[in-house]
Each structure stands twice: as C-alpha cells, then as structure tokens.
Amino acid sequence: MGRKSYAGRLPAVVAGTALLLAAACGSPDTAGSGGDGATSTESIKVGLVYSKSGPLASYGKQYLEGFQAGLTYATQGSKKVGDQAIEVTEVDDAGDPAKAVSAAKDLIGKGYKIIAGSTSSGVATQVAPITEQNKVLFISGPAATDAVTGIGDHTFRSGRQTSQDISTAAAFIGDVQGKKIVVFGQDSAFGQANVAGVQAVLGAKGATVEPLLVPASATDFTPFATQAKEAKPDLLFVAWAGTTAQAMWTALGQQGVFDATKVVTGLDIAATWPTYGPVADKVNFLSHYFAGAAGTDVEKAMTEEVTKAGGTVDLFTGDGFTAAQMIVHAAEQGSDPDKMAQALAGWSFEGVKGKLTIRAEDHALLQPMFQAKLTGGAAPTAELVQKLEPDAVAPPVTQK
Template sequence: MGRKRHQVRLPAVLTAATALLLAAACGSPGTAESGSGGTGSTEPIKVGLVYSKSGPLASYGKQYMEGFQAGLDYATNGSKKIGDRAVEVTEVDDAGDPAKAVSAAKDLIGKGYKILAGSTSSGVATQVAPIAEQNKVLFISGPAATDAVTGAGTYTFRSGRQTSQDINTAAAFIGDVQGKKVLVFAQDSAFGQANVAGVQAVLGAKGAKVEPLLVPASATDFTPFATQAKEAKGDLLFVAWAGTTAQAMWTALGQQGVFEATTVVTGLDITATWPAYGPVADKVNFLSHYFAGAAGTEQEKAMTERVTKAGGTVDLFTGDGFTAAQMIVHAAEKGDDPDAMVQSLSGWSFDGVKGKMTVRAEDHALLQPMFQAKLTGGATPTAELVKKLEADAVAPAVATK
C-alpha cells in the first residue's frame, strides 16, 4: 500500500516559548512534558497516519501531511520528541479507499500503534472510527468533513471542520434564517443529495424553508437550471458542485442574472480551483474553512514558515495536519494509555492555526472559527477575508448517537 517510515531521535531543543501547548482549563502556555508521561518508558511513540497520498484526494492529503510535519516540529520545540521519547510516524497510503484504510488501520494496531490519524476522505473516516473503537486506540480524523465523525465514539476525534460548520457559515451571510427560503443548487448525485440533506438538517431545524434544485449529472447546458434558480426567488442559493463542469455552471449563473437575484454562497476549495469561477469570481460569496493568510495567528505564522521552508505551500487543509500534530502531542504526554489520551483531549482548549480551538467534551466536535471570503484578481484570483466567525457562531449541534 506504499508506506514510508521515518524515526526521529534528536536531542530536545529548549528554545524559549517556541511552542505553545495550552492547558484546557487555564490556557497558560507550556511545552511538551519532560519525562515520558509518567510511564518511565523511552520507547518511541508510534503514530500511524493513514491518508490519501494518492487517489482523487491526493492534493488534500499532501496539504495535510505538510501541515502535520510542521505541527509536530512546532509542538515539540523542534525536537520531534515528547519528553525522552521520539515520535515515530508511519505513513500509509489508503488512496481514498475505505477497504485499504481499514486494512492499514488493523495492521498498525496489530503492530502496537495506539494513535491513528489522517483520514482525508469521509468514507474512510466513517470506516476507521469503528475499528478504533473496537480496539480502543486513539483516532484523530483529518480533512474528512462528514458530520458522522463527530460523536462516532469514545476514541474518535477530528482535526478539521465538519459539514455543519460549513453550512452555518454559509447561513451567516443572510443572518437569521427563520422563514427564509434556501435553495440548494447541486448535481443529482450522492454528493449533491448529501448536501441537500445537510442543509435541511442544519438550516431546516432553524426554521428555513429548504428546497433542492438538482441538476442531472450528465447535463452540459446549465442555462435552464440557472433560469430556475433565478425564478425561485430564494434568499440564499447554496451551491454544492464537484467536477469538470464547474466553470460552465458558474458562467450560466452569471449569464442568467442569478447573482443579482439572490445571495449565492459556496465553499472555497483549494487554490488550484479558483480560476474556474471565471468572470463571476468576485460575485460569489465564499464560506471558508481556511485559506492562506486568513487567520493572522502566531500558529499560522509558525506553520507557514515551516511549510514554506520545506518547499510546500499552505492551502485549505494544511492547518488540519498542523492541528492533528498539536492534538497528538498533547494526548501522548499522558503516555501510552488511550483512555488517558481521550481524557486529556476531551474538553481541551488550545491556540491553533485558525484561532482558539476547543474539543467539545460531549461529542468531540472541534469547535473552531470559520471564515467568509471573496475572490478578487481576475484570471489568477486571490482570496480576501470578509469576516471571521468565532467558534460559537458556527458550532454544530451536539451529536447524539
């Protein structure tokens, strides 16, 4: 499955406050604990990263991995050690295939790994979570956005955002959604239908009137669907689109005057996709999980410096990797007991790339700021921050299982 192992055994570098690991209650700065979490062991701390190194989400996986390496360096003051114990990271490529991911997770657990992370795909995350629960190992999902990861079990956490936070960020463009009409413009596919269901679950529960406008996946002429979107007279048009027809779809919305008729919102994807919006780029309102330069935090600066120095580029999911490393270092300070790791993460608040992050104790949702953005600059757009929404403003409902 393609695996890469690198073990680091470097002396600890004790520089003044180069890493900030924040305690849950008081929020005071600290560093990775000396010693070995009370275990007396000097054996390596094994971390298995099962992620999309190849496959359709390989670009996301690359960003995650670059962020993880930067985060591990930051959280350990450059030592790649927690106390006296080296952090040994094993990468396994799941290629976005849940079956490969499950096989890899079982293999790593069989070799004694107590910490797994990295899920890039939602389909992978929902399959690995039960394996972590059955074997009582810590699992920190990565960029996978499905709400199903939150509340999936005692041992399951996430280092990225979830779909409900995206939807709440979109809704914030029109304020209180009670009684307002929200049209979901999407392809008639599993992806599109999932977005309709998500918007209905989140905004429908807040009193919005949610209606789908589903376009056949085989469609190449989007004019009639754009006309329907305009005539629907919605308060918000939530666009969920994937694939090579995106530019033609956005062009049709612009030609039919949809942007003048309603507030159009979609998610800001990786930088490489921005040119696809063409001439309507500056008319779209973007909900954003993250883009380079959005946050202005010390942690964002530290991540950017490290990623850039290593030859990488900060993008949408770089922060998810950085956050995963922060969470793993904090958890592993407690030694090798996954139950102690879970206890240390549940309710923990810390300063992350995006700002203050909190692991909600009830369901392990990662409460975090979100962003609203605009694209400017024509053929080579750049993102500009419109508004930062604090964690409470976009928090998902508590998951109940």
C-alpha cells in the same frame, strides 16, 4: 470525503516525506515493537492513514505538510515527547475505505495506539469503528462528515465538519427563520448529502429548504440556471463537484442569478480559484481556511515551517498541523488511549485559526470559520470578509 470540491478538483503530486516519517504505500513495515504501547525505551508510534494518491491526493499533501510542521511546532523541534521519539508511519489509502480499514487493522496489530489521517469522509466513517473497537485513539483529518462527531470515546477530528460549513453559509443572510434556501447541485450522493445537511441545520432553524439537483450527465446548464433565478431564493447554496464547474458558473452568470439572489459556496483549494472565471468576484464564499485568513502567531509559525520545507499553505494544511498538536498533547499523558482521550476531551488550545476547543460531550472541534471573496481576475486571490467565532457556527451536540 474531506469535502468534494464545490468548484472542481485538480490533481496534485504528493511531496516526499521528511524527518521521522516513513513512507509506505501498503502495509507498514517500519514500525517499532508492538505491545501495549510506548515505554520509556520505545518510540511513540503514530499511523497516518491518508490519501497520498487518488482523487484527494492534493488534500492529503496539504494535510501531510501541515502535520510535519505541527509536529515540529508542538515539540519545539525535538520530534519527541519527553525522551520518546515520535515515529510516524504513512500508509496511502488512496481514498479507498477498504484499504484504510486494512491499514488501520495492520497498524493496530503492530501495537500502534494512535491513528490519524482520513482525508475522505467515507474512510473516516469506516476507520472510526475499528479504532473504537480496539480502544485506539483516532484523530480524523480533512474528512468533513458530521458522522465522525460523537462516534465514540476515542474518536476526534482535527478539521471542521459539514454543519459548520453550512452555518457559515447561512451567516451571509443572518436569521434564516422564514427564509427560502435553494441547494443547487448535482443529482448524486454528494448533492443529496448537501441537501440533507442544509435541511438538518437550517431547516431546523426555520428555513424552507428546496433542492435543485442537476443530472450528473448535463452539459448545458442554462435551463437549471434559469430555474435557480425563477425560484427567487434568499440564498442559493451551490454544492458542485467535478470538471463541469466552470460551465455551471458561467451559466449562472449569464442568466443573471447573481443579480437576483445571494450565491454562496465553499472556497476550495487555491488551484481551483480560476475556475470561477468572470463571476469570481460575485460569489460569496464560506471558508474553512485559506492562507493568511487567521492572522495568528500559530499560523505564522506554520507558514514559516511549511514554506521552509518547500510546501505551500492551503485549505487543509491547518488540519494536519492541528492533528500534530493534538497527538503531542495526548502522548504527554502516556501510552494508555483512555488517558489520551480524556486529556483531549474538553481541551482548549491556540491553533492556526485561533482558539480551538474539543467539546467534551461529543468531541466536535469548535473553531472559527471565515467568509471570503476572490479578487484579481484570471489569477484570483482570497480576501477575508469576516471571521465567525466558534460559538456562532458550533454544531449541535451529538450524543455518543
């Protein structure tokens, strides 16, 4: 998935669509004529397969609002490339890979040459092979799994990936050679994946990585918080999902873990920030993005457009905006997906977070990352601690 919330997740109601977006909760039926792609008299058809509903609906809402703003920005308000209108069809996958695959096949069958979205990592890794087989351009969204990078010639991403998160976390302690890092999370696929990710990225740089995984059924976190303190790590990397987050953070605070080591976790959507309670200002946050983090002209343009449309800028708004920039650039090359992909590979452009580069070798999106802190008590706000340049957090090259 995009990244399971390190501090729990709150549901959100998805806003209505606007302009050229045609809402769909099943198979799209608003597409233009099929065929080999857009001609001078056809629209440029884009399929957005994303989480309009389901557990990641709040992420999907942010992505959609950003996409709409990005489409306006990248086309200077025309919603066209040349004389061709960009026709966007939404399909709600509800975070279900089977629904997403079915939607992607349907769209491809109707002649769509561009598919975007993928709020969930499980969705992205299932949709990408379908688009690759059909030589259709695929731009994954908030899905963070490293597996999307390097998957094929036609697959790209508009967000960050897990290894960039982990490198940002490691930057809190500098050189990790010889350092001890404990991954504190639930004994679940999510927790185990974080252990594997930290081991792959930081273990390769000389760190000793140890898991401290808590049974998913646990409600008393005091014993585990005590273990975390007694482990005496140089860095405690917390990867947590679900409704027990507040009790977990309280236990870490009560057992003095924050006084014993540096605690780092990912900064999730703004609605989750109160979850940290009294320890909010003691946690070190790696951040993909939060409103106001970048301070760029593009960010200002996005914020103005999203706000004007009644939305709110948050964690994944920029992913949608970036996807729109990429799609417009690709569509300027014509309707041939091979040419669109060639145009994107190696492309550098000014995005919401600053300069973004699509690495030619594997299509990783090289981008700045952020370190942040929360202040303000019961209604915390995020403040930038440090911006990390793209090279400092670049993932290892993946061979396609």
